[in-house]
Amino acid sequence: MRSRFRSDRRLTVRMTVTMFLLGLLYVAFVVALIVVLKSWLLVVGLLAMMFVAQFWFSDKIAMFAMRGRVVGPVEYPELHAVVDRLCALADMPKPVVAVSTMGMPNAFATGRNPENAVVCVTTGLLDRLEPAELEGVLAHELSHVAHKDVAVITIASFLGVIAGLIVRFAFYSQLFGGRKDQNTAVIFAAVMGVSAAVYALSFLLIRALSRYRELAADRAAALLTGRPSALASALTKVTGDLARIPTKDLRTAQAFNAFYFTPATGKEPGIERIFSTHPSLEQRLEQLGRISTELGEPVEPGKAG
Template identity: 40%
Template sequence: MRAGEMRNTSLHPEGMGGGGWRHRLGNALKTTVLLAGLTALLLVVGERLGGPQGLIVAGFFVVVMNFASYWFSDRIALAMHGAQPLSYAEAPWLHAMVERLAARAGMPKPAIYLLPTRTPNAFATGRNPEHAAVAVTAGLMDILDRRELEGVLAHELAHVKNRDTLIGTVAATLAGVISYAAQMLFFFGGSLLSRDDDEDGLAHTLGNLGVLLVAPIAATLLQLAVSRSREYGADATGAQLCGDPDALADALLKLERGAELMPYDRAPATSHLFIVNPLSGGAIMGLFSTHPPIPERVRRLREMSALTPRSPRAWHSAWA
């Protein structure tokens, strides 16, 4: 993309990359596939837990969970982390910043929540821009300056604008259910891993053990399929939205270091919602990370900044 082209799209929120109808249609299709895949996994686990009766119970549970995932996944995600509403009186400057960014993006101002953890991070949730929320951690407020914080908030609002939040929260809710169901299969004991009246008891036992091992991995892989590309898109749209790609790049480097020093493992099924992976892990775990590598994200943002001769102050002046 040429420098002039990037400036034009950055100054017109409707032209921001990732927010078009093709992206929304793609997310809708991915959400459908995700729901279908996780539903199938849950039905298999239900059948293994209780045979035909377990399958019926799992089917009923799937209907309830799909309904709840669509309508209430944002509240579920916030509740998992003990997020509390952050009032205007508590942080008027933060509310003003979010309101300004939301206006630039042409969307309603989302609700703001605070997570009581020292790990610096943030995530957005909600089924659409009219029902969205942005959650920031106490640690995020401590280590970032306001320029960097604006970059992070712009990234999160980009997820809302790009319609990424629904698929992310649905994935978090259903992946958590799948993992929990697999744990039930393990903890309920030997009666569920074998059947006395089954002539192929050994085969059935091995099948259950296979489900026990595969279900959590499959749920994670389904999350991976919809997570990594979304982060690149939100970085680009967020950088255009705040007008300062370097601010978001600088923030990502700080957040990566903060996550390494203070990993946050509450509700691991929601880790893909955060701007940086809150879980600790080495090189091998990086292969299964729900986030693209921070160095690559920073490189792309630096290149984006270099495409224009404008300084960060000039970017902000263009938005004024």
């Protein structure tokens, strides 16, 4: 079933190209591991099991890590009312609604498809935003669900996660595994080299896709609600509040940056922008400003430039 979120061909093309390139990389990775480890059954079986586990349980993993819990309309009537209104407007299935007790203002969507999706907001976000701002954030997250890019990012990130785990395992095995013969050392070095290269390439591909999907979700949310200024206000408010949170308090959350409404970095990226999961605040606000002009959105009193 297609939703009323405006289709984004550029997003679809980028997701398709990224998945194709990651697919080639995945095949090369598997072949390299089979050659090095000399056991295709071990490699294919292990990777297949881990892929299924990540794809089917990614929502539960994210919810557990972010201390999210499913909430009903009785407990959070206003939150459910906004989600109900947006889902009716977008003509899409209503996702499971969850709340995280974290003070960090943020939101994320997860799930393998629109019928098995979860949209979660933190209490820190609920405490800070006005109703129109919250609507913009939730429309942004629902756009991720409708465009299926949550599932794409989950699948795409699998290769990097596995490669990263293998690098760590090989490194610590070398560090604490005692003396090894020369052949074993060569195998470990080969596995680490291949995994490190795969991790680096998948990392860059996913980051490039992630930045564009955030701009696409901002655009879709602004067009659905017709209030890009409310989304811009939410972005400015949340980013400013995150900047005041100590970095050490954000570290646990940073592993899930690709899924957040705005990254838990505590600062705007500088030279490291190429490695960021999100475009800069300036890029996002500039796009929303253009959409506001195109829609002829009235300027609120006191906000004229």
